[in-house]
Amino acid sequence: MPKVKIKRKSTVTDMTAMCDVAFLLLTFFILTATARQPEALAVDTPSSTVTFKLPDTDISTLTVGQGKVFFGVVGQDIRINTLERMGEQYNLTFTDEEKKRFSVIDNFGVPMASLKQFIAMDNADRMKLVQPGIPADSGANNQLKQWILQSRYATKEMHNVDLRFSIKGDSKEEYPTIRRVIDVLQDQKINKFSLITSLEAAD
Amino acid sequence: MAELDTSGGGNKKGKKVRSKKQSTRVDLTAMVDLAFLLITFFMLTTTLAKPQAMDMFMPDKDDKNPDEVLDVKASRTMTVLLGEDNKIVWYMGVIGDNAPTVDNFGKKGIRESLVQNNKNVVATTGNPEKGLMVIIKPTDQSNYKNFVDILDEIKIAGVPSYGINNKVENAEIGLMKAQGAYK
Numbered sequence: 001m002p003k004v005k006i007k008r009k010s011t012v013t014d015m016t017a018m019c020d021v022a023f024l025l026l027t028f029f030i031l032t033a034t035a036r037q038p039e040a041l042a043v044d045t046p047s048s049t050v051t052f053k054l055p056d057t058d059i060s061t062l063t064v065g066q067g068k069v070f071f072g073v074v075g076q077d078i079r080i081n082t083l084e085r086m087g088e089q090y091n092l093t094f095t096d097e098e099k100k101r102f103s104v105i106d107n108f109g110v111p112m113a114s115l116k117q118f119i120a121m122d123n124a125d126r127m128k129l130v131q132p133g134i135p136a137d138s139g140a141n142n143q144l145k146q147w148i149l150q151s152r153y154a155t156k157e158m159h160n161v162d163l164r165f166s167i168k169g170d171s172k173e174e175y176p177t178i179r180r181v182i183d184v185l186q187d188q189k190i191n192k193f194s195l196i197t198s199l200e201a202a203d
Numbered sequence: 204m205a206e207l208d209t210s211g212g213g214n215k216k217g218k219k220v221r222s223k224k225q226s227t228r229v230d231l232t233a234m235v236d237l238a239f240l241l242i243t244f245f246m247l248t249t250t251l252a253k254p255q256a257m258d259m260f261m262p263d264k265d266d267k268n269p270d271e272v273l274d275v276k277a278s279r280t281m282t283v284l285l286g287e288d289n290k291i292v293w294y295m296g297v298i299g300d301n302a303p304t305v306d307n308f309g310k311k312g313i314r315e316s317l318v319q320n321n322k323n324v325v326a327t328t329g330n331p332e333k334g335l336m337v338i339i340k341p342t343d344q345s346n347y348k349n350f351v352d353i354l355d356e357i358k359i360a361g362v363p364s365y366g367i368n369n370k371v372e373n374a375e376i377g378l379m380k381a382q383g384a385y386k
Binding site: 015016018019022023025026029030032033045046048049050051052053054064166168169170171172173174175176178179182186189191192193194195196197198199 | 231232234235238239241242245246248249254255256257258259260261262263285341342343344345346347348349350351352354355358359369
């Protein structure tokens with residue numbers, strides 16, 4: 001009796017379609033990925049177990065580290081509007097070119113007096129510059145308060161939503177600096193804000 | 204359709220010497236491997252890059268009520284003082300009523316105390332909604348990490364309510380000095 005031989009099938013498969021899909025997805029992810037901007041003030045955020053993600057729009061980040069406060073707001077239109085409003089407050093006029101340059105700065109920490117000079121710098125010089133932080137002392141020269149206030153007005157005008165605030169603090173930062181920032185927010189009746197943390201597994 | 208006739212031979216009528224046609228099939232395995240590796244990389248980095256955010260609520264600053272008097276029974280409150288060198292001192296109720304305890308951050312430290320105190324308070328009030336009320340008082344010698352950690356521990360321990368008070372009284376400083384948690 002002859003043995004029934006099972007015909008072996010070839011293990012070679014056509015990968016063309018798979019390759020097409022893979023590269024399509026790859027292209028999609030590369031294009032949607034946003035290149036990470038170098039931070040003006042590097043901070044090491046403390047970790048926590050919360051898993052709530054920050055929204056992408058209408059959010060302002062106050063970076064706190066080394067006793068300095070940096071300000072940043074998302075959205076080019078809001079940045080321009082905020083700058084115009086700040087100009088009115090401090091009697092400065094900004095040209096369209098300056099506004100355009102300012103609208104791509106993610107966050108910064110210079111007082112109003114040297115803001116024009118800061119805008120005029122190119123990116124490489126800006127990274128080298130050690131920024132002194134935004135003055136946030138109580139009293140007349142509380143520029144942080146003005147930045148926060150004007151960016152809130154700007155967001156309300158442009159997008160008709162309330163601007164959210166998040167604090168990105170360094171783990172080692174002394175509490176009094178954080179308290180000063182919280183006080184500035186609370187003075188404007190902002191009682192709800194987020195603390196940016198990195199992820200930690202709950203043990 | 205897309206495949207070319209690669210049989211080559213067979214046609215023996217022509218006298219021309221034909222070079223043997225190479226197969227147009229290419230092994231795509233390595234290419235696909237690489238593509239999926241990159242996909243995985245980009246997928247993970249785009250989602251992980253988003254920072255986590257912890258929502259925080261501060262009490263309303265009321266000029267008419269500068270002392271921020273709480274309408275909570277003293278027996279339900281637990282005051283947590285954040286001191287230097289990651290040390291915590293806490294006491295139940297009004298200062299002086301109960302002996303203060305020194306704790307550290309971590310699973311065996313403040314978290315157990317929070318869970319235990321919450322249980323005790325719920326047992327006394329008999330209402331799970333009327334649990335522990337934690338008052339956090341960060342001193343000038345504590346750092347931001349301590350502050351985030353204590354908020355996190357409160358969330359993990361399931362304490363229903365907490366408040367942040369920036370006014371550390373002298374008696375409390377004295378208490379902490381006695382425990383070696385303040386310089």
